[in-house]
Amino acid sequence: MTPPDDWRAELRRRLESIEVNPADLEDAIEEFAQHLESAELDLRARGRSATEARTQLLSEVNDATLRELIRRRSGPQRESPLAVGADGAGHPGAGRTADVMRDIQFGLRTLLRERSFTAFVVTALALGLGANVAMFGVVDRLLLRGPLHVRDAHQLHRVVSATRPIDQPPQRTAYLTYAQYRAFQADTTVFAGVAAYNVLHGTMYGVRGNARPVHRGSATGNFFTLLGVRPVLGRFFTEREDDPDDPQRVVVLGYGFWQSEFGGDRNIVGRTIHLDYSVYTVIGIAPRGFTGVGLSRVDAWVPESGVPHSTNWQTIWHWPWLNVVVRTRPEVSMAQANDALTRLHRNGYRGRSEVDRNATLTAEPIHFTTAGVEATQTRLSRWLFGVSAAVLLIACANVVNLLLARTMRRRRELAVRLALGASRVRIVRLLVLEALLLALAGGLAGVAVAYALGATARGLIPDVDWSTGFVNGRLLVATAAFAVLVAMLVGVLPAMHGSSANPGDALKAGTRAGGGRTAWVRSALMVTQAALSVVLLVGAGLFVRSVREAAALDLGIATDRLITFKLDHLPPRIRDDDTAAIRREVSRRNAFYPTVAEQLRAWPEIDGVSLAAAVPFVRLEEDRIRVPGRDSIPGLPGGGPFVAAVSHDYFRTVKTPILRGRSFDAGDREGDAPVAIINETAARTLWPSRDALGMCLVVADADGCATVVGVAADTKRRTLRDEAAIQVYVPREQQPIGDDPRFVIRARDDVATVTAKVRQELLRLDPTILYVYVDRPHEDVLAQARPWRLGAVIFMLFGVLALIVAAVGLYSVVSYVVTQRTREIGVRIALGAQPQAIMWMALSNALALAVTGVVIGLLLSVTAGRGMTPLLFGTAPTDPIVLAIAAGTMVLVAVAAAFRPAWRARRIDPVEALRFE
């Protein structure tokens, strides 16, 4: 039989000198050779001799026609980027740039021709890059960039106080007192400046019906100078206006607030606005996106001295409410700064608490929260950034893999080019250019992915001001840098490989030649992919479990559809010495609550109404309790004891179950025998060996016993992680502990509608009501679960992404291996191998890679998981179910991906396989 390559050699000899793109020439030669080959076989099948057949076919080959055809096919430009002499010499005036341009055109055409390959690579890169850019945007905002408009943010620190209370775990907080702030100001050697501020999220803007809560920042006069921020309009307030002895009611509006409320009116300076029923004069507008040193929106800034305070606010040491920021001098170390803070605090302390006196003060990074620690979402976003880097890595690994396989396929083409005189530099350049083009396309598509993903992530971190935009210059620079980096990464390896092809060998060997080194690299890439996919799947599983655990957590109260309303009254127009009038007003207000509660109870859209001075997730009251015959009440890790004065239908409204005894009823009134209900923890702690029912408990400053009539279930109070604490409930008719009560309402219908209706009704019923504060405990609960949701969504997204990419990678590798071994498989089948055995041979290859990856992935997950424990909820990082599901999914996907090529392997026709190549 005629060696097939004979026709190629013949055609090549006849057509070689045409100046067209070598790839086009190769294509034509291949197509014509195949035709001639088949024709020759047919002629011989009809009984012609080899020589006869050849002679006839050769006579039919018209060189001139074919040359013309090839020229036409190659297109009107007839450029030949990589042909002999095309390196510049053959084209007078064609410089390097022209060469590169031609290479780019050529690369583009090649990529467009291989559509599915290009589509996969671009998609993989887009997802990988997009994920990275999106997560970089989040990390950039939360961690790197810090608050906007702040000069030298790295020198700014938040002061955090750590105390060790007796019987309780150590506590950290960034809330300090004004007295402490003054004490820190005494030192000017360590600190270039000290300022204090506070952001309140429920300040009322406007009056009565039109009032709504806004975010108000209050700050000391030196705050803006310390931060180094400039207003866009007017000016900031100064220390003169923040004089405690002569405070000025001036306000600087936030940029967003100015835009939304006043349409960006440039004549705003000098106008007045109502904040918490005080009148403030607008003196300036803060720059766009300025949020102080925090990250949440601030609508209005006022001087600290100008907001209502208790009379001795400058000197008290026991009631912290201010956040203090210091700017350290450049030459000062953190240890020196910490020492100075603690020393200044202890020397200046004039309070009575030994625990507070011995507090340790430290200067912490500015992005720490007011709890004195890094926010969960910040810690999480750091992880997610790592995760997205892993996804990019997987995507890159896959693209490298595909490019490698492609380079292998193109060995012959590249060899032809080398043989035709193209330089190695030229070929490397072409391959790198192709990779760059791919990365560029991937990068562009990645920006779209980044937008979509970024929107999701931002939605899950709503308490950060994203108003300055998400995709900014830094982000675009980052994308570009990523894209180029990726191009280098995915371009260079295959390019090195491609250019090393020895023309002679490559032309002799078919596509069959694999090269042991490449096979090894490919396997390693596959294992890495599988391992990273498993890590991501484990992460997703852990967060999904956390979300589920949080959702399934028994809070002890049903927060959904629960709304609380707190009233703020206008100061009554009564002379201070008119005691009778004052008494009348007090009793009017006291009567107002139960009367209105009774009316609201009749509304069809309301399921329950009660009054309570303390409500979980809204407001807590701590107070003393005493058990006659016991010296002290043991301190519990959850703090407390907590006391709540509630109306009799409280338990029914919030759905806290009464486990034993009875609930309060209408009979528990003022003057009757005092009663109390305690939670399970209280029952267990106060009377460990006896039944609590019927026991005596002295609550707050009561004169005598309250009899325990019921035991209620434990409830969470502030956070989902709250530890057990003592909680006591008393009827508010008997002991009105705490503030004015709140209406606690359970809506039957849409919560927003009910909220609006009740608010309107309250304002209508009592014209002296100035503000109605609305709280929805459920929003707080949801907000607390948000980091886990964020983790679950992003990990899941990335995990599935990684899995798809890994599956496609496995598929292509197994396909490739089957192709490479077609001959061998054919021989095996010819020798009588069972189809199952052949299939297993191909499958086992993929399985081995996947299982190795799974084992490594599980080890990595368990190791990395330890650092993740504090970010999870009710879930151990070594959760066996999660690990098993992740591992199982990966193996299943690997089998599924390898199945098709393996199936094809068992059906290889031995005759054809032996003829193959």
Place this chain on the structure above:
Amino acid sequence: MLTAELKKGSAEFLILALLKHRARHGYELSKLIESRSRGTLSFNVSSLYPLLHRMEERGWIEGRWVEQLGERRRRFYSITRDGKKTLATQRESWREFVEAIALVSRLKRT
């Protein structure tokens, strides 16, 4: 033997018809044309591919390299939307032409 023009015209029609339902490579096309025309039409490398190229240029057919696993890459030709339209109109005019010829020749015979 057919005249060159008639051969070209009928070959184009035949190729479009052959590609109507599936893509084929060049040699397959030439063999099918030969057998369908009972040897009246035959093509070799130098005549078939220029024809295919012209048809490609007119946008009737489209040649594409297909790499299938276990097989060598081959250039397959498939019909385009324009090609399908052309086929339909050509089919119609050929039918009329053949009818006319049949009519004319029958008239002559009687």
